[in-house]
Amino acid sequence: MSVTAHTRPGAPAIFHSVGTPLAGIIRSLFPTRSLPLHETLDRAPAGRPAAGRLWPERPAGATAGDHPKQRRGSPMNAFEYRNRQLHAEEVQLAALAMRHGTPLFVYSRAALEERFRAYQAPLAGRPHLICYAMKANSNLAVLNVLARLGAGFDIVSGGELARALAAGADPGKIIFSGVGKSIDEMQAALEAGIHCFNVESVPELERLSAVAQAMDKVAAISLRVNPDVDANTHPYISTGLKDNKFGVPIEQALAVYQRARSLPGIHIAGVDCHIGSQLTTLTPFLDALDRVLLLVDKLAEHGITIEHLDLGGGLGVQYNDEQPPSPQEYMQALLARIGDRKLTLVFEPGRSIVANAGVMLTRVEYLKATGNKNFAIIDGAMNDIIRPALYQAKMQIVPVLQPAASTPKATWDIVGPVCESADFLGRDRELALQQGDLLAVLSAGAYCFAMSSNYNTRNRAAEIMVDGSNHTVVRRRETFDDQMALEAMLEN
Ligand code: LLP
Secondary structure: OOOOOOOOOOOOHHHHOOHHHHHHHHHHHHOOOOOOOOOOOOOOOOOOOOOOOOOOOOOOOOOOOOOOOOOOOOOOOOEEEEEEEEEEEEEEEHHHHHHHHEEEEEEEEEHHHHHHHHHHHHHHHOOOEEEEEHHHHHOHHHHHHHHHHOOEEOOOOOOHHHHHHHHOOOHEEEEEEEOOOHHHHHHHHHHOOOEEEEEOOOOHHHHHHHHHHHOOEEEEEEEEEOOOOOOOOHHHEOOOOOOOOOOHHHHHHHHHHHHHHOEEEEEEEEEOOOEEEEEEHHHHEEEEEHHHHHHHHHHHHOOOOOOEEEEOOEEOOOOOOOOOOHHHHHHHHHHHHOOOOOOOOEEEHHHHHHHHHHEEEEEEEEEEOOOOEEEEEEOOOOOOOOOOHHHHOOOOOOEEEOOOOOOOOOOEEEEOOOOOOOOOEEEEEEEEOOOOOEEEEEOOOOOOOOOOOOHHHHOEEEEEEEOOOOEEEEOOOOOOOHHHHHOOOOOO
């Protein structure tokens, strides 16, 4: 494909219905920035003038200056500016936006692969299974890229099982987490031959035993224990405290394992623990691990052998100023504690694989100053990315075309068209904005599209996977017909 763009990259999509009278009228309403797009989608520009890398290679702890902050331990070059144009690998993001419209999610295959390998490398030579927590981003192409690298999958529903299998997952590498598995879901997972069920309660254990027995199968289980460790993260994504609904209190675990041992159709395989998400320090992980290792020893004293230790997911990423440990640092610290115990190690990382492998492109529809505040009204909204509204998450928002350094900046709330005051993607952002500009919401690979909805009957965005200088639409933009296809009216 070779699309040559003639209009400025910040121009609204309607500009590109070249030749229509409407396009001409609308074009005249917008001021234009000076940098034209001269590149084709297929060809990277010669050389790489580093006008401003998104993740400049600088020592940890260095200050970030005016540029978006470096993502420590993250893929360094998947998204970077070249000639002031933000690229995903070799592809100009503005050109993708013009061709496919906005809002648009764009993922980098290289970044995904790098993040997955960052987990694999420290575990080489040790029995392990890395089960990508697909709730973070369950696009089939994302799953398939990871499956090809040997990833297993952490699923939490029958739907995720179906997706994982459709994407080419090895069923023997799937683990099934979640507090509310239905009978249908258990049957489907047993039928598929998954690796293990992470059981979260005694009634679930009893149900699984009955379902497995009726199918003449044996369900491998690990018990998700709740170690009562504070993950120091947002309360909505903290899962390892006494008050959380997840897992079995660790003090009760021995009794539950003894019950499991007595049940038909159940094979005890492991212990599981996941204490929360977006953890940026090692201490809670290590505290939880210490408690789980004590449990493993206690179980051994009672003749219950644990084959695998599942330490869940939860490793944080850098959205702004966080300095989370890299997967390597995280693994090294855990491995030092685990020593030479003969345990297969299982991990369920989600965010740390995909968050920084994706961005969402959105366009400024209107600039509106109320006297109190400046609002940049964009075409992306809380239905596309709900993290700021739900968790007060701060996600970086950067221009797709870097304006000249001399362009005056103002403070903007970046808000969407949805009829809710919580519909903001960023607040108080210093940006030089014009109507029609393209913006990129960074770190949007995890828990963004996956949590998107049709609220306000908005079509969910398209998703693109970039691979070098190629790109593929890995999910087409929804249409209104798609949205209405499942509904019916009464006949009279
Ligand atoms: N395993 C289990 C059992 C989980 O519940 C989760 C995430 C993971 C693994 C993966 O955790 P990760 O490596 O991604 O931190 N929507 C929220 C995050 C919710 C996390 C839910 N569980 C957000 O946007 O921050």
